[in-house]
Amino acid sequence: MCLALALALRCCVPAGAGAAQSAKINARLTPERLGSASAVFLGFQLPARDGHTPPALGAMQLAYPANLGLATSGLGLASCSASELEAIGGEACPPNSRMGSGTAIVELPLKIETVSEHISLEVFAGPSPDGYLHVLVYASGVFPVYAQVVLSGVLLRGQLSIVVPPIPSFPEAPDISLTQMQLTIGGHLTYYEHSGAKLVPYHPPGVGLPSSCPSGGFPFGATFVFLDGDQASAHTAVPCPRRS
Amino acid sequence: MDRRRPAPVGGIAALCATLVLGAALLAPTVLAASVLSVHDTGRLRFVHASGSVIIDEGPVSGSFPGSVRVRFLYDGEPTVSAQFTISGHGGSISAHGTGTLSSPTSATPSFGGHMTITGGSGRYAHIHGAGELFGVYNRRSYALTVQAVGKLPY
Numbered sequence: 001m002c003l004a005l006a007l008a009l010r011c012c013v014p015a016g017a018g019a020a021q022s023a024k025i026n027a028r029l030t031p032e033r034l035g036s037a038s039a040v041f042l043g044f045q046l047p048a049r050d051g052h053t054p055p056a057l058g059a060m061q062l063a064y065p066a067n068l069g070l071a072t073s074g075l076g077l078a079s080c081s082a083s084e085l086e087a088i089g090g091e092a093c094p095p096n097s098r099m100g101s102g103t104a105i106v107e108l109p110l111k112i113e114t115v116s117e118h119i120s121l122e123v124f125a126g127p128s129p130d131g132y133l134h135v136l137v138y139a140s141g142v143f144p145v146y147a148q149v150v151l152s153g154v155l156l157r158g159q160l161s162i163v164v165p166p167i168p169s170f171p172e173a174p175d176i177s178l179t180q181m182q183l184t185i186g187g188h189l190t191y192y193e194h195s196g197a198k199l200v201p202y203h204p205p206g207v208g209l210p211s212s213c214p215s216g217g218f219p220f221g222a223t224f225v226f227l228d229g230d231q232a233s234a235h236t237a238v239p240c241p242r243r244s
Numbered sequence: 245m246d247r248r249r250p251a252p253v254g255g256i257a258a259l260c261a262t263l264v265l266g267a268a269l270l271a272p273t274v275l276a277a278s279v280l281s282v283h284d285t286g287r288l289r290f291v292h293a294s295g296s297v298i299i300d301e302g303p304v305s306g307s308f309p310g311s312v313r314v315r316f317l318y319d320g321e322p323t324v325s326a327q328f329t330i331s332g333h334g335g336s337i338s339a340h341g342t343g344t345l346s347s348p349t350s351a352t353p354s355f356g357g358h359m360t361i362t363g364g365s366g367r368y369a370h371i372h373g374a375g376e377l378f379g380v381y382n383r384r385s386y387a388l389t390v391q392a393v394g395k396l397p398y
Contacts, residue, residue, distance in 0.1 A: 035294055067295040071320040071348075074383050079349040097349070125349045131322030133348050155320045193384060210295035 021049050023232040027064075027220040032241045034213060037073070037205035039100075039186035040064070044222055044234065046179050053109040055228040056175040057164045063221035066158030069208025071133060075099045075186060076125025077204075085138050086150045090122040096191045099123045102183035104139060106176045108169045117141045117176075121183060126152065137162065137183075145169050145176065166227070175227070213240035277397045280368065282337075282375065284330065286312045290386035296320075300388045308332050314388060318345070318381070324355050326377065326390070327362075335366025339392070341377035354380045361396055371398035 028041040042062055046054040064070065080093030090098075102121035107114050119141045126134035137151040153162035167176040186206030192199045209218075217237035224232045284306030291313075292299040301313040310332030318324045324345050329338040343357025356378045364371035375394020382388070 035292075065295075066319055067297070069293060069295045069297075071318045072293065072296050072298055072383075072386070074386075076349050077351040077383055096351075128348050131345060131348060133320055157319045157321050208293045208295050210297075212294075 019050055021054055021224070021226060021230045021232040022047055023222060023224055023234040025220065025222045025234040025236050027218075027236050027238050029207075029209060029218065029238050032209070032238065034209055034241060035211040036209060037069075037186070038207050038209050039184055040068070040070075040207050041182065041184050042220060042222075043182040044180070044224075046177075046224065046232065053107045053114050053177045054179055055177065055226040055230060056166060057178045057224055058227045059161070059163050059225045061223045062160045062162070063158060063219075063223075064160070065210070065214070065218045065220075067210045068218070069210075070155060070160075070185065073186065073207045074204045075189070075206070076133065076135070077191065078125065079127045079134075080124040080136060082126055082136055082150055082152065085124065085136055086148065089140070089148065090124070090138055093124045097124045098189055098191075099125055099135060100183060100185040100187060100189075102137075102181060104178060104182070105180040106141065106167070107179050108145065108176055109174055110170075115144055116179075117143065117145060121181070123183065123185065132156065135160065135162075147176075215240075280337075280371065280396045280398055281307055282392055282394050282396060283307050284309070285389070285391045286314075286330075288312065288314060288388045288390065293386065298386050298388075300386065304330055304332070308337070310336075312390070314390065316381070316388060322348070323357075324381070326359075326379075328390070328392075330392070335364055335368040337361060337368050337371055337396070338363045339375075339377075341392075343377055343379065345381070351384055352380050352382050354378070359392060359394065361394075364398065368398050371396050373397055 023046055025044040029038045076099050078094040078096040080097040084092040100123035104119040106117050119139050122138045124136045126136040128134050133155040135153040140148045149167055151162050151164055153160050169176050190201050191204050192201055217239045219237050221235040284304045286304040288300035288302035291301050296319040298316045304310050304312045312328055312330045314326050314328040316326045322345050325342045327340050329336055339359045339361050341359035343355035345353050345355045347353045359377040360374045361372050373396040377392055379390040
């Protein structure tokens with residue numbers, strides 16, 4: 001709904017006078033074996049526009065092949081409360097709610113120079129009030145701005161919609177801009193299950209790949225909606241694996 | 245074991261009336277349709293997955309015992325779908341069902357919805373109708389427990 005609102009606002013807010021914002025994305029499936037489980041890597045870059053830091057991001061839609069087994073991945077067997085995640089951090093979440101991790105770079109356009117900050121990302125399953133799978137991305141940065149924010153998202157058929165809240169920096173400075181992100185869904189995660197009276201660790205297999213690969217590879221895409229009303233899109237494809 | 249059951253009482257009355265009128269006007273003999281009352285439960289094990297599709301199979305117990313193979317689709321939408329074929333004594337029954345998944349972040353979400361018969365073979369070559377479908381999906385093992393309920397003319 002927030003994404004729809006952001007898209008609607010785009011009609012009302014004039015875009016920047018300069019060149020439109022561009023975007024680049026990259027995707028990877030590891031291991032890429034058809035019919036097997038995999039980790040999904042998805043990254044994006046929002047380059048500077050006219051030499052200026054991109055505007056603050058309001059929402060993004062990350063599109064993936066609809067027949068990718070994200071919902072059937074066995075990831076997110078428990079859910080984490082957004083309020084507890086925000087207050088305490090990732091350790092507040094059940095291990096079985098962890099779905100992935102990542103990194104990001106944000107920029108703070110200050111008066112004299114633009115400062116970059118490295119952010120760590122943790123992805124969790126959130127509570128589902130509506131039958132959809134919800135995800136929470138916990139973004140944590142230490143310096144020069146110490147901040148933790150929770151991005152909320154929902155998994156739809158073939159796309160992950162994420163709302164990015166405004167990230168304040170210093171008084172009277174503009175909001176922080178997210179300029180790069182690398183997100184992994186799956187990967188080396190440790191879950192726990194009951195076996196009799198014991199809790200036994202195991203590694204969830206990850207996102208299942210279809211048994212066949214479409215010509216042109218597995219398509220991925222992303223649409224970014226900025227708080228100034230601008231919008232950018234990018235597409236890529238993961239090439240089909242070679243036949244052995 | 246398959247069971248041929250008579251139509252419900254109200255149905256019999258209507259059928260008799262139809263038959264009396266029909267006998268006067270048309271054929272000398274008309275066979276009443278049989279109804280298969282299905283109330284079957286299958287406890288299925290994971291066989292194979294292809295992306296968002298999971299294939300499970302296993303034994304079915306109940307009024308039409310046998311074995312079942314299910315193609316279960318869950319792509320993130322709250323509505324899941326299943327195509328399945330129950331093979332029992334005397335023939336097989338194929339159906340398609342959709343249901344709404346509850347608590348998707350649970351390790352074992354349940355779903356419930358409707359099923360529509362799509363075909364049959366052997367004694368059930370002409371089976372048709374609809375019913376209800378319930379189930380539990382184990383997100384760890386990909387096993388399914390499904391229950392099909394319906395009264396199906398054949």
